[in-house]
Amino acid sequence: MVTWEFFLEGLYITILGVTVVFLVLSILALAMYGIGYLERTLIEKERQVIETPPKPKEEVKVEEKRPSIEPKKLAIITAAILAYVAEKNAQLRPLPFKKKPSDAWRLYGVQSQIEEVENFNYEMGAW
Numbered sequence: 001m002v003t004w005e006f007f008l009e010g011l012y013i014t015i016l017g018v019t020v021v022f023l024v025l026s027i028l029a030l031a032m033y034g035i036g037y038l039e040r041t042l043i044e045k046e047r048q049v050i051e052t053p054p055k056p057k058e059e060v061k062v063e064e065k066r067p068s069i070e071p072k073k074l075a076i077i078t079a080a081i082l083a084y085v086a087e088k089n090a091q092l093r094p095l096p097f098k099k100k101p102s103d104a105w106r107l108y109g110v111q112s113q114i115e116e117v118e119n120f121n122y123e124m125g126a127w
Contacts (some may be wrong), residue, residue: 069077
């Protein structure tokens with residue numbers, strides 16, 4: 001029989017458990033907010049350092065480099081590679097597979113389960 005002492009003890013344990021869980025969750029939440037605040041302040045400091053006006057530098061003329069391969073030869077090489085890949089893909093053939101497996105195994109499983117139930121009933125004297 002349940003007495004008031006057992007009921008109150010269960011109630012105290014429940015209250016203690018819920019309190020501990022929420023206390024741990026609030027500590028984790030505060031830690032995440034603190035890490036987020038710290039990260040934001042560090043990023044803002046980096047932005048302030050980066051945003052300082054740099055000293056004007058002399059403009060350097062950059063010459064365009066032409067590709068070492070002529071565009072016509074590059075087009076021929078690209079076409080050859082694409083033709084090779086297309087030929088490789090054409091040689092691949094899909095593997096045949098059955099869309100529906102044989103029903104023999106399923107039927108055998110159902111039959112063996114029925115036999116087990118019948119044997120159990122026979123051993124228990126239900127028949």
